[in-house]
Amino acid sequence: MYEIAINLEGKTKKNLYEQIYEHIKKEIQKGDLKCGEQLLSTRLLARQLDVSRSTAQLAYEQLLSEGYIEAVPCKGYFVCEMEDLYDLKTDAAEVQKEEETIPTDCRYDFTPNGIDLDHFPYAAWRKLSREVLKDDQRDLFHLGNPKGEASLRSAISAYLHQARGVKVQPSQVIIGAGNDYLQMLLSRMLGTDHRIAMESPTYRHAYEIFKRLGYDCCTVSMDRQGMNVQELRESGADIAYVMPSHQYPMGVVMPVKRRQEILQWASEKEGRYIIEDDYDSEFRYVGKPIPSLQGNDTNQKVIYIGTFSKSIAPSIRISYLVLPAPLMRRYEQVGRNFSCTVSRTDQKMLELFMERGYFERHLNKMRALYKNKHDLLLAGVRQLHGVKGILGERSGVHILLKMEKSRSEEEWIARALIEEVRVYPLSEYCIDHNPRDPVLILGYATMGLKEIPAALERLQTAWN
């Protein structure tokens, strides 16, 4: 019969029963208490340690629950058979605060990523959040529809129909937490046994994600009309990923004839699809938005993907797919199991944001704001030394500068950096490594209206 020797401390956070439980557990783990050995009865243990019997009982019950001891009816408590199979260590590492890498700052940063957050509608967002988090909205805290809330999918459909000419029923819309996730989900429906053709240069992040998902990705060259369809045919790809309204980063708008050709390509063979990434079509500063390719598709060949990252904020993490009929059927078979990745309260907030007109007003405000920045930048860069031409203007939130060949991209960038202005190389977006003339990318979304002239002055100095 094992007698316990333990100094119980009254002044500790741990209950008496926990101290007893841990002491015995350690004895068993160390092997001081051996398999089959009998423990004191709870009555004797309580008397020996001068604790209540229920305290002793609690300690034994915990040891029973975790399988360190067993109770034999009419006999008492015994240490379980514990093979020396596996050395159980329990001392947990101390939790340390993780260091975040802080990006090195630059006074003027023409990053093509990011959006203008000075004009984010914080007040409206707070108001909607208060409304949505009311006690009587309890239903929102249950698990929702895997596709996303029906009411939000209706609001998105109405918007896409009206603003983008997308042919869509709410049942075709799948809401997910960001494009990366939706590409992942899409890969479940499509399978990964496909070759995906992308333009070069392209939206590199999407390319990397498809690679990571196990796709065979290839690049197809592009001209001023977009993806070269002849090369697409020769590539052996069965999926083409394009941004017809505003190619990233080149800013090319795919004209209607090229759209016909690429839709024709898709319709020629079963299983071919076009992924239309319509990431920033909201921002166009001359005329109407360019209609979606999906709206012209009569053969259920276009997978449309859109996001609120650019139009509201990257942290919103709400994107959506519009699936053609054959993939809707696949979704019902293999995709429906995956619960929606966006919280219902966030979905409800976005729905109200759209339905009450906040979204439209916000887009109009941002379009005007970005247009001002765009015009200011465009007027200024024309004067800069070394700039041979401008590409991709009139829409989106960046422009491209074709630079003189006298210096390389790296040199133009390095000179700008000396003056504390960060500009970006097009070559980062090129997946093939064809030699190109130096082209720089200047994003203006995150730049203040007052910063643009100051930054341009510095570029003038830098590039002279």
Next chain:
Amino acid sequence: MYEIAINLEGKTKKNLYEQIYEHIKKEIQKGDLKCGEQLLSTRLLARQLDVSRSTAQLAYEQLLSEGYIEAVPCKGYFVCEMEDLYDLKTDAAEVQKEEETIPTDCRYDFTPNGIDLDHFPYAAWRKLSREVLKDDQRDLFHLGNPKGEASLRSAISAYLHQARGVKVQPSQVIIGAGNDYLQMLLSRMLGTDHRIAMESPTYRHAYEIFKRLGYDCCTVSMDRQGMNVQELRESGADIAYVMPSHQYPMGVVMPVKRRQEILQWASEKEGRYIIEDDYDSEFRYVGKPIPSLQGNDTNQKVIYIGTFSKSIAPSIRISYLVLPAPLMRRYEQVGRNFSCTVSRTDQKMLELFMERGYFERHLNKMRALYKNKHDLLLAGVRQLHGVKGILGERSGVHILLKMEKSRSEEEWIARALIEEVRVYPLSEYCIDHNPRDPVLILGYATMGLKEIPAALERLQTAWN
């Protein structure tokens, strides 16, 4: 030279330029305006239609942008070559509101899914939301760390270390929008060329997700200590998915010896892993919580997955992985590209909820509440006719009733339904189809304290 015949309407939502643009576009699409045909100059068009020249200019610019016409310097505007390749249809379908299927209601529903939302801390949540959505928290609207916010990962690590004995550094924690998503992400790190062994009965949803992700899944029988390790060895599986603290749905706690055996199995061969799903360990009504298996792992073999779905609300959509070192390296290679699926504002709210003690208080409150329901239900079901035994009590939010074989599961359930009480069959969770004695599942999380006695009375009637 093509002359335009169009009735411009002043009283419409569309601008004049849009009406002109759409008219010409339709003419081109119908083939009435043919390839190569010259259009009126903007000056003549403006005069003919009695609009300003800039209106005509805008219409042409839109047609140019979309590729319907081209401008030939010094000559004018011409219709582009449009092959009859692909029939462009543009009439978008009308957007219809989608009908949601509403689950048929039952007066008393012992669903094992769902949580008690009557006691959700709405006020605290609203307060934190107001704080997080302040204008000066602008940083939160930028894209965040792909793993999730460092501060939230620290808070989760501290919690797991203290409450679950998990050995964890914040850098090992990956935050994601729900378990389904994290299983998907994990499949990127592990690859899908594995056989996953699960118990039967098990958490069927996880099983389905692994199947959908392309895994070869097999089942291994379980006894009162959990997964049968001998069968696991024979199964050829290299990944074992277990719930050692509280197996779902059987409620088995894996004792320490079985834990040793399964850890031993994993350590015997490179590439073997144990996935520990610790979905509801917070709710245990006798003694301390059962420590995690991960805390006993000395060989970097356990992938720990946890969620706030049960402890806060299913709609929160925040789960987390704790990865062992080899998979952290894989994450850096193949997982880092995927942006975090939880919005930063939601992450910040949860972080504050944990750091300010709301989470602990909420858990204590819910534990006490669930314990009351548990005790009430347990006392009542013992008296019911047909109940041979009770399993899985003392923790979680459901119990199992072993029923007499005189009736099948379906019969016991059907009789309860007549009295408007819904109880659930264990067989739904069985992946293999071994014949079993009838076992019913009764969840009590969503049941009110007053409803339980009323429902029990009806079950008494139903099963007599």
